[in-house]
Amino acid sequence: MNFFYLPLTIGLFVAARALQQRLAISWLNPVLITLVILVAALLSLDISFSDYNQYSGWLTQLLEPAVVALGVPLYKQLNDIKRELPQIMVIILLSALIAIISTVLVALAVGASSTIAASLAPKSVTTPIAVLISDQVSGEAALTAIAVLFTGLVGAVIGSPVLKLCGVHSTKAQGIAMGTACHALGTARIAEEGHQQGAYGALALVLSATFSAMLCPILVPLLA
Amino acid sequence: MRKFHKSLLLEIPSGLLIIYAALWLGKLLSKASGELLPSSIMGMLLLTAALQLRWIKLTWVERTANQFVRWMSLLFVPISIGLVENIETLLQALPAMLLTCGLATLILLVAVGRFYQYWERRVQLKDDAEQHQGGAQ
Numbered sequence: 001m002n003f004f005y006l007p008l009t010i011g012l013f014v015a016a017r018a019l020q021q022r023l024a025i026s027w028l029n030p031v032l033i034t035l036v037i038l039v040a041a042l043l044s045l046d047i048s049f050s051d052y053n054q055y056s057g058w059l060t061q062l063l064e065p066a067v068v069a070l071g072v073p074l075y076k077q078l079n080d081i082k083r084e085l086p087q088i089m090v091i092i093l094l095s096a097l098i099a100i101i102s103t104v105l106v107a108l109a110v111g112a113s114s115t116i117a118a119s120l121a122p123k124s125v126t127t128p129i130a131v132l133i134s135d136q137v138s139g140e141a142a143l144t145a146i147a148v149l150f151t152g153l154v155g156a157v158i159g160s161p162v163l164k165l166c167g168v169h170s171t172k173a174q175g176i177a178m179g180t181a182c183h184a185l186g187t188a189r190i191a192e193e194g195h196q197q198g199a200y201g202a203l204a205l206v207l208s209a210t211f212s213a214m215l216c217p218i219l220v221p222l223l224a
Numbered sequence: 225m226r227k228f229h230k231s232l233l234l235e236i237p238s239g240l241l242i243i244y245a246a247l248w249l250g251k252l253l254s255k256a257s258g259e260l261l262p263s264s265i266m267g268m269l270l271l272t273a274a275l276q277l278r279w280i281k282l283t284w285v286e287r288t289a290n291q292f293v294r295w296m297s298l299l300f301v302p303i304s305i306g307l308v309e310n311i312e313t314l315l316q317a318l319p320a321m322l323l324t325c326g327l328a329t330l331i332l333l334v335a336v337g338r339f340y341q342y343w344e345r346r347v348q349l350k351d352d353a354e355q356h357q358g359g360a361q
Contacts, residue, residue, distance in 0.1 A: 009301055031298075052305060056302045059299050063299045064247055068250065069289035070268050070289075071269065071271030074272045088340075091339060095332065098335070102332070107320040111320075123324060124332070126262065128262035142310070142313060146310050146321075149304060149307050154330065163334060167341075168337035173338070178333065182329065188300065191296065192297065202268065209261065
């Protein structure tokens, strides 16, 4: 049974993606469908998640090379990007600023402790950097990792339809928004729609992570 | 058909080799720089730089990279399953989590998207106007 986890995961994802493409409904996200079915199966069959992860863990190991592979769409759009870089940097710097301040203030407003607020502050940043930032601002790394994942899932599942619904039709803008607000998971999702989205997402991912790493240690102690 | 197989046989291994080499160098660079950026992102920037500097050809790595990007979402499934395992930690901070990671993220997403789009259109209008002026003279 154990060896089935990996083919089951891949099979479900492929089927869910085919279904989404056939029905052309962007809300029907393959990651979400796969997750729901897998979680239901694991819970009903009483299989522990660590058991599952032991056999499907190598998918996770492919994440790092997949992020490296984003270098190709980034290179293809480099001429456009070079021209726009100063403006893109300003937009993403402001976004990182807003992301951190809004997160900490909203968290504190709903009664979260300052530790929780600090842990959530780097939620839009890619996990390895978010965990480092969290540690620096005395947050809880585990909570940060969960918040990052949750943020990414929200973006991957409903980010693209929400963007379109709100009139963001520029492919570059979609990439920048996803990379800034929803890190690698959002970028992976939006890169499926085209090279341009992938390239701008990858760029936004790098810049927002860098800016957040610089801003968080200054802003979080002031706010929380 | 034969040509397709031949090129695929060469391109996938060469692509994997280049991507993993970039990742490995990224690891070294990340460590050397005191983890300024994670190794995967360092590797991504190295790959972009190597392509731009013509150290490697796009065809050597393009097909493999496209496949990685195409299947990247799938790679997040096992980690996301782990989210359910940590459901207690999630529930403990649920209101803050829902509002900041859910609602605030969506608002940020749309704000950044609209803002970039607005700026992009303004630049385009300005370019068009300049071109138009140039053409009229």
